[in-house]
Amino acid sequence: MADADGRTAVEVIELVKRYPKRDVNAVDGLTFAIREGEVFGLLGPNGAGKTTTVGILTTRIEATSGRAMLAGVDVLRNPVAARARLAVVPQRSNLDRSLTPRQNLTFHAAYHGVGRGERNERAATLLKQFGLEDQADVKVDWYSGGMAQRLMIARALIHEPQVLFLDEPTTGLDPQARLFVWDRIREMRERGVTILLTTHDMDEAAALTDRVGIIDHGKLLALDSPANLIKRLSGQSVLELTVTPAPGDGADALIAALVAADGVDKAERVAAAMPAFGPGNGFPGGFPGFGGGGPGAGAARPSAVATMVPGAAGPVRLRLYLTVEPATMLAPVVSLLATRSAELTDVHIGQPSLEDVFIELTGRGLR
Amino acid sequence: MTDLILPLRSTGSSARKAFLAILWRDVFVTGKELWVLLIQVALTPLFMLFIFAKVLARQGFVSASYGHLLLPGIIALAAFLTALQSVAFPLVMEFGWTKEIEDRLLAPLPTTWVTVEKLVIATMRGLFAAAIMYPIGWLVLGTAPWRPEGIPLLIVVLLLGAWVGAGIGITLGTLITPAKISIMFGLILTPLMFTGATQYPWPTLDSLPWFKVITALNPLTYCAEGVRAAMVPDVPHIAPWICVVVLVASSAVFSVTGMLTFRRRAYR
Numbered sequence: 001m002a003d004a005d006g007r008t009a010v011e012v013i014e015l016v017k018r019y020p021k022r023d024v025n026a027v028d029g030l031t032f033a034i035r036e037g038e039v040f041g042l043l044g045p046n047g048a049g050k051t052t053t054v055g056i057l058t059t060r061i062e063a064t065s066g067r068a069m070l071a072g073v074d075v076l077r078n079p080v081a082a083r084a085r086l087a088v089v090p091q092r093s094n095l096d097r098s099l100t101p102r103q104n105l106t107f108h109a110a111y112h113g114v115g116r117g118e119r120n121e122r123a124a125t126l127l128k129q130f131g132l133e134d135q136a137d138v139k140v141d142w143y144s145g146g147m148a149q150r151l152m153i154a155r156a157l158i159h160e161p162q163v164l165f166l167d168e169p170t171t172g173l174d175p176q177a178r179l180f181v182w183d184r185i186r187e188m189r190e191r192g193v194t195i196l197l198t199t200h201d202m203d204e205a206a207a208l209t210d211r212v213g214i215i216d217h218g219k220l221l222a223l224d225s226p227a228n229l230i231k232r233l234s235g236q237s238v239l240e241l242t243v244t245p246a247p248g249d250g251a252d253a254l255i256a257a258l259v260a261a262d263g264v265d266k267a268e269r270v271a272a273a274m275p276a277f278g279p280g281n282g283f284p285g286g287f288p289g290f291g292g293g294g295p296g297a298g299a300a301r302p303s304a305v306a307t308m309v310p311g312a313a314g315p316v317r318l319r320l321y322l323t324v325e326p327a328t329m330l331a332p333v334v335s336l337l338a339t340r341s342a343e344l345t346d347v348h349i350g351q352p353s354l355e356d357v358f359i360e361l362t363g364r365g366l367r
Numbered sequence: 368m369t370d371l372i373l374p375l376r377s378t379g380s381s382a383r384k385a386f387l388a389i390l391w392r393d394v395f396v397t398g399k400e401l402w403v404l405l406i407q408v409a410l411t412p413l414f415m416l417f418i419f420a421k422v423l424a425r426q427g428f429v430s431a432s433y434g435h436l437l438l439p440g441i442i443a444l445a446a447f448l449t450a451l452q453s454v455a456f457p458l459v460m461e462f463g464w465t466k467e468i469e470d471r472l473l474a475p476l477p478t479t480w481v482t483v484e485k486l487v488i489a490t491m492r493g494l495f496a497a498a499i500m501y502p503i504g505w506l507v508l509g510t511a512p513w514r515p516e517g518i519p520l521l522i523v524v525l526l527l528g529a530w531v532g533a534g535i536g537i538t539l540g541t542l543i544t545p546a547k548i549s550i551m552f553g554l555i556l557t558p559l560m561f562t563g564a565t566q567y568p569w570p571t572l573d574s575l576p577w578f579k580v581i582t583a584l585n586p587l588t589y590c591a592e593g594v595r596a597a598m599v600p601d602v603p604h605i606a607p608w609i610c611v612v613v614l615v616a617s618s619a620v621f622s623v624t625g626m627l628t629f630r631r632r633a634y635r
């Protein structure tokens with residue numbers, strides 16, 4: 001499955017894992033490939049099988065069936081050669097607590113055959129780069145979760161792996177540390193390291209990955225670039241309007257007119273439950289009637305329900321589901337409203353996010 | 368065990384380097400925490416020696432020469448028990464809780480070699496414990512048997528005894544979860560310690576035939592008997608060649624069980 005734009009670094013074919021004494025497959029016929037130098041995101045709800053997949057690819061979990069290739073090596077047949085080419089930052093700390101942080105790096109490098117002088121040098125450089133220089137020779141037990149996470153990433157880099165596995169590398173990190181880890185990931189990407197990243201942070205996936213695979217119950221549900229996945233939900237880019245219909249014009253009539261417009265898939269009325277601060281008016285933005293001076297400006301405040309009364313002359317909030325880019329619909333909508341003398345007090349463009357894609361594919365149920 | 372053969376061809380040298388590196392890690396950590404090991408291993412045999420051979424002898428309950436019978440047994444016990452404990456306890460914690468061992472399991476060498484490394488380091492610790500037991504015993508008793516011509520046999524049986532202890536330790540350490548660690552102590556270690564002919568010579572057990580059978584089933588018996596054959600041959604003992612044969616066979620058996628249980632634990 002060599003792609004046109006590069007060689008394959010990781011390939012998983014019909015991979016199945018059933019843990020002993022379990023009656024469902026944790027990984028259930030997974031097939032995907034990661035290009036060399038790519039940052040690949042593996043997303044999925046809790047228990048979807050992400051860690052299991054990483055475990056199989058990193059030779060720590062035995063596959064029930066299927067094939068897994070890594071940097072040209074059959075992971076299941078030749079785990080030793082695979083180990084020499086990969087590194088993994090696990091979901092849970094597995095630092096060697098009998099060693100200092102610095103020794104964690106140097107011993108790890110020694111396991112991977114890095115010579116003494118070289119490994120001491122690399123350890124010093126990495127400790128500095130990861131901001132652990134001052135805490136390099138203390139007890140690992142003294143490390144906070146974020147420091148341990150940074151140390152594990154440094155450890156993963158010291159033997160210069162071709163493929164790097166990061167299992168939820170930023171879970172539990174503060175914003176600074178998260179940005180720091182993001183920068184390191186981008187840096188490795190620039191150096192041509194192939195990265196498989198699992199995460200629950202959709203912004204992280206959108207910001208870092210070239211492509212994401214969304215899995216649930218061990219099965220692949222979607223695989224594409226974040227942008228393409230979002231685009232696929234195109235019917236769901238939305239435009240939210242707060243409008244006061246002209247006297248004599250009803251909200252329903254207005255909706256009918258808007259749906260008739262090209263590019264509008266669907267329109268519905270939503271409760272104007274205290275929306276976000278609007279730009280510039282210094283008052284809750286979509287606050288019904290504000291600025292328009294329409295009737296019931298004050299009376300509408302206690303309850304959004306007031307805006308739901310059919311035929312009421314107060315402002316209403318409408319949501320338009322579009323089949324085109326929301327920005328291109330602004331002008332047509334504004335002119336349509338103008339011809340009906342409706343007053344527009346707030347506009348909000350709702351871009352669907354990767355999270356919407358994720359929820360759409362995996363549902364809202366808790367695992 | 369295909370992963371034992373393949374890397375010999377393709378990645379043999381990296382596996383050898385990795386093996387030496389993880390061995391060096393364990394030697395390094397053992398050296399750093401030597402006093403922990405000393406307390407762990409030396410204390411039980413030391414008290415045994417002190418109570419049985421010193422206190423009871425002083426009170427006339429045992430003969431003064433009992434010390435010379437007991438010391439070889441204690442040395443065998445130290446080799447066996449240290450090898451067993453110093454690998455079993457860390458393994459239980461590393462697999463069950465800290466996951467520390469993962470980094471070594473991810474080194475480019477076959478999992479079986481990691482087990483072999485554990486056997487080697489545990490055996491080394493066992494031999495170390497046996498070696499320090501001799502001067503300590505001499506200090507406690509004020510006298511100790513000395514027989515240079517027995518040293519080769521002594522080394523062989525201690526090495527094999529420690530190896531058997533290491534194999535049992537790895538097997539237990541990879542079978543037992545942290546929650547059951549105290550059960551391991553009570554149910555397995557204590558009986559092993561007291562049915563191993565360390566405090567009594569096996570051939571003199573004729574009046575207790577059932578206990579003689581039980582003792583014969585404990586590999587530690589052959590280590591203790593072998594050490595006595597080397598150090599105090601006047602005391603009745605099992606023939607050295609039988610000791611060596613049984614110890615070789617048991618070390619082979621427990622090395623294999625250790626490799627199997629280790630592999631099962633390391634590779635889910």
Ligand SMILES: Nc1ncnc2c1ncn2[C@@H]1O[C@H](COP(=O)(O)OP(=O)(O)OP(=O)(O)O)[C@@H](O)[C@H]1O
Binds near residue numbers: 022047050053
């Ligand atoms: N050692 C194990 N024994 C039995 N079942 C397991 C084991 N490890 C994981 N599972 C099961 O396999 C499934 C997949 O688990 P996995 O850890 O791969 O999920 P995940 O996608 O990493 O989840 P999370 O986002 O919570 O980390 C789950 O149903 C889990 O209960």
Ligand SMILES: [Mg+2]
Binds near residue numbers: 050052091167
């Ligand atoms: Mg996980």
